Amino acid sequence: MKNMARRLLKRYPRLQDAAKLVMSYVDPRFSVSSQYVLLAKSKVSGEAERLAKSWTATSIPARQRQLVDRQLQDFAAGKSIEAFDAFVDLLRPHAQEGQSQSLLEIGCSSGYYSDVLRLRGLPFVYNGCDYSSAFIEMARSLYPGLNFRVEDATQLTYPDASFDTVVSGCCLLHIPNYETAIAETARVARNLVLFHRTPLVIGRPTEVFTKVAYGVKTIEIHLSQTLFYQLLADRGLKVVQTATLTTEQTPRGPAEVVSVLCRKSESSYG
Ligand SMILES: C[S@@+](CC[C@H](N)C(=O)[O-])C[C@H]1O[C@@H](n2cnc3c(N)ncnc32)[C@H](O)[C@@H]1O
Known part of the structure; x- marks a missing residue:
């Protein structure tokens, strides 16, 4: 059988x-993430507040890095890793040969996207920030030559237009105050913004789940596609290109995990 x-x-x-x-x-x-439970509207704000800091758990970095090291090894051997490929494919046309541009990843975890850029020869000068001091401690020890800071995505301390390119690194879905996080991401960017690995629901209102990630209970927000694109437009972000990574089946229907590359409109340049 x-x-x-x-x-x-x-x-x-x-x-x-x-x-x-x-x-x-x-x-x-069976997965990094498990035990998804859709939250009723009345429960969303209480649970979101209770779980907003869950990714700062000190147990997460070592568990995540174990998985990431395997992926990086495969990627270095030339294998395809869907999320890494999408990231590289979206950014490559904007990497100017011989000219290094600054890039900030918000929600950088242990900073492994610096390896993704290096392994495919993209000449961005990588910087990372995350609200977890355990992740930033690990990032600093793994990549002593790079700049990392402990920062909350909703109240970044970087001045306006600090980086040529800003990546929101699969963190919007964990941030209850996503509207402010989008505004902050746009504020610190000079030119391009990449919302990497963002789950969107199409034709349905935003859905919020609790789930277990790396053994820790957290929230996961699947933004309504319409709302997400409206929030981008509100911040002067014009969509340049999108990549659909996967379509997840959730109890309410499909959610598309997309990476969305935007250009900051000239009127909103810092
Ligand atoms: C799913 S991991 C993504 C890691 C990596 N950027 C990627 O794309 O694979 C989400 C990261 O976002 C961070 N994060 C969650 N909420 C945050 C916040 N409010 N401010 C900054 N980082 C946050 C977590 O600590 C975690 O490192």
């Missing part, structure tokens, strides 16, 4: 994805 299931899963990769998804909802061993 087990062998038959294995054979079926091997033959039909889509079935494999669906099985992984079902297991990720119930069992933490």
Whole structure:
């Protein structure tokens, strides 16, 4: 019976994805994220406030880095890692040969996107910030030549237009005050802003879940696509290119995980 299931899963990769998804909802061993629970509207603000700092748990960096090291090893060997490929493909056309431009990643964790840039030869000068001091401590020890700061995405201390390119590194979905985080991201950028790996729901209002990530309960926000694009426009961000990474099936329907590259309009240049 087990062998038959294995054979079926091997033959039909889509079935494999669906099985992984079902297991990720119930069992933490099958995914970084598990145990998704959709929050009722009345529960959202209380839970969001309670869980807003959950990524600062000191247990997360070592667990995440274990996974990241494996991905970086594969990427260095030339294998495709969907999120890394999308990041490189979106930024490459804007990397000017022989000219280094500054890049800030907000929500940088241990700073591994600096390796992604280096491994594919993109000449950005990488800077990272994260609200977790445990992650920043790890980033500083792994990449002593780079600049890292402990910063909250909703109240950055960088002056306006500090970096040529700013990446919101898959963190918007964990920030209850996402509107301010978008405004801050746009404020510190001079030219380009990349919202990397952002789950959006299409044709439905924003949905908020609790989930377990790396063994810690946190929230995950799937923004309504309409609201997200409106918030970008409100901050003078014009969408240049988007990449759809995956489509996740959630209890309410599909959520597209997208990376959205924007240009800051000239009128909002610092
Ligand atoms: C899912 S990880 C993303 C890591 C990496 N940037 C990537 O794209 O794979 C989310 C990161 O956002 C950080 N984060 C969450 N809320 C934040 C906030 N309010 N300000 C700054 N960083 C935050 C977390 O500490 C964590 O390192």
